[in-house]
Amino acid sequence: MIEFNFVTVLEQWPMLLRGLGLTVTLTAISAVLGALLGTACAWARLHGGSVLKRVVGAYVELVRNTPFIIQLFFIFFGLPSLGLRLSVEVACVLAMVFNLGAYACEIVRAGLQTTPRGQLEAAMSLALTPWQTFSRVVLPPALARIWPALVSQIIIVMLGSAVCGQISAEELSQAANLISSRTFRSFESYIIVTAIYLLLAIALRQLLYWVGPRFIFSSR
């Protein structure tokens, strides 16, 4: 009979809590920066010069067609040989921001492209500057349209941050690794941490669905 011992694992709760803290912090920073980067890239792909369009397009395709773990290893292990040495946490944030940026670019672009022509004409006839048109007329409804997709992508990036433990960032999955080697209760450690990730994913979706309409693309 298999015996489970969850108590031994739960006794290590300070470690779990610290790990959770870092996972949430990494996710929060990279969600904000990644969404901004994605929006900037989406703008560039639609309105930028031909060189800029190509550069952004190449970036998007490179990120979307390679695994996150390779992007992370490239930034953390590869870049130091070019003289760019980063701390573990900075490397994680950079990898997550660049990863989310590429996916967010395509998501936001889809939203921007479906702006009805009449909206642009109306903005023009009101003598709004191109920046005003983009930030006040085009972007908020576009974000409202693609919000569910963007939220899903942010959650995917949050879950992807589990890989950051592989460069020994002490986030949630690394806490599981440490607890597992400390207590020899591997399965229980990973079950508990997986459950925390599941709750985190559900909570994050609810939070972002609440935040979005109120603060990011409020209809006022």
Place this chain on the structure above:
Amino acid sequence: MVQFSLWDIFTFLLGALRWTAALSLIAFIGGGLAGMGLLMLRFTKLRGVGTAVAWYVQIFQGTPLLMQLFLVYFGLALLGMDASPLVAAAICLTLYASAYLTEIWRGCVNAIPKGQWEASTSLALTYPQQMRYVILPQALRVGIAPTVGFLVQIIKGTALASVIGFVELTKAGQMISNATYQPFLAYTFVGLLYFALCFPLSWWSQRLENRRLA
């Protein structure tokens, strides 16, 4: 000290790429079959069955693939099976793919107009017949592009099998990086190989989608 030429590195990585491709294919085919079964269960009228499938999907989509890999790896050991990293990774990725494919295909089935269900019910088709002859052939046309797109996600997912010690492309890259002290070179090569594998599929998926919408 042994020196590795660029050609040595490249051929070593190419050899490992076969394992990435093999693992992806196992997961894609296994996940496709299991996903199709789950899809049939998802739309039955049996109480609780559809909800159970929805939870299965939620669990796989709401937890990191890395944790799923560890759970399967240590779970099999707990059951007394001495599973190799390949077996554990194949089982885990198959389950993972089945959850995602079920969800993708559910969206496609939902895109079929309700009248098709009603018409086939009024023709006294049984549920399997309805699915087989009416719903799935139409859903397939919607579903092929996102399914090809998901194959890219599986290929990228196999990179995590390196963490439980399966030697595929990512693990091979780590080995090269450790042996040559040239991580920049190693991970650039590995990244490009993944790109070479995934980009054509992404491109194809996009083209299928555009052609369907056109």
